Amino acid sequence: MKMPTQTEKKMYDFKSQEFIGKHGEMILDKWFGSAYKILDVSGIKKYQDNCIDRIFMRLDGTTISVEYKFDLASSRTGNLFFETVSVDNKNIPGWGWRSQADYWIFLLPSVEIFVVEPGKMRNLVWQYRGEAKEKKVQNLGYKTLGIPIPLFKVKGIAYCVSQLDQEIPDLK
Numbered sequence: 320m321k322m323p324t325q326t327e328k329k330m331y332d333f334k335s336q337e338f339i340g341k342h343g344e345m346i347l348d349k350w351f352g353s354a355y356k357i358l359d360v361s362g363i364k365k366y367q368d369n370c371i372d373r374i375f376m377r378l379d380g381t382t383i384s385v386e387y388k389f390d391l392a393s394s395r396t397g398n399l400f401f402e403t404v405s406v407d408n409k410n411i412p413g414w415g416w417r418s419q420a421d422y423w424i425f426l427l428p429s430v431e432i433f434v435v436e437p438g439k440m441r442n443l444v445w446q447y448r449g450e451a452k453e454k455k456v457q458n459l460g461y462k463t464l465g466i467p468i469p470l471f472k473v474k475g476i477a478y479c480v481s482q483l484d485q486e487i488p489d490l491k
Contacts, residue, residue, distance in 0.1 A: 343389025343426045344372065346483070350432075351375065354487040355383075370418035375490065383490050386420035394428040398467035401444050403453070407462040415444065415465070422478065422490060427470075430483040434490065439476045443468060 348357055355375040360366040375383040390399055402413030418437055425433040444451075444466055456463045474480055479488040 344387050346389075347387050347424060347426055347432070348373070350483055351487060354489075368417075369420070370414040371420045383422060384420045386414065386418050386423050387426070388423060389426045391428055393425075393470060396467060398469055399425060399433075399473050400454070400456075400465045401440065401468055402463060402465040404462075404464035407455075407464060409461070413463070413465060415441065425473075432481045432483065433473055434478045434481075434488055435473065435476065436478055439478075440468075440473070443472060443476050447472065 344359075344361070348359070351357060355377060358374040358376065359372070360374055361372045366372070370386050371384045372387045373385045375385055377383075388399075393399055401415040403415055405411040405413045405417075420437060423435045423437055423440065425435065427433070447468060448466060451466045451468065454465055454467055456465070478490070481488055
């Protein structure tokens, strides 16, 4: 009997990843919903193209665009995955370069939340890229490429770090 290779063991598919992501979105919506009115724009093409999942509306009427990420693997790897190429055989840039959101909000399995400004995260990726080894994630018919960034490095540049049982951060 042939043993599965590393790639065969780690096959991802969009549907299961989407299901996991939707669960994380529900958790974050519930938590942030007590401080902000939240508009889910994840199904609207112009927002999808710009990697924006939500619009947070403040009491004063101003808004903040947000992209949610639920990184289950972070508890096992100690890293956040910064996607550089979404679909390798079509050369589609990853969310890490395409996102136009004001903030990225990462939900970790430890129920920890990192709120990160995209520019700071991109700078961190550029600084760290010499040390980091690009990872390839096999999907059905294509690969996703990205750079694993250690959680402690992301924590160092985060706008804020919270637990789900803590007060909701004021996003400026």
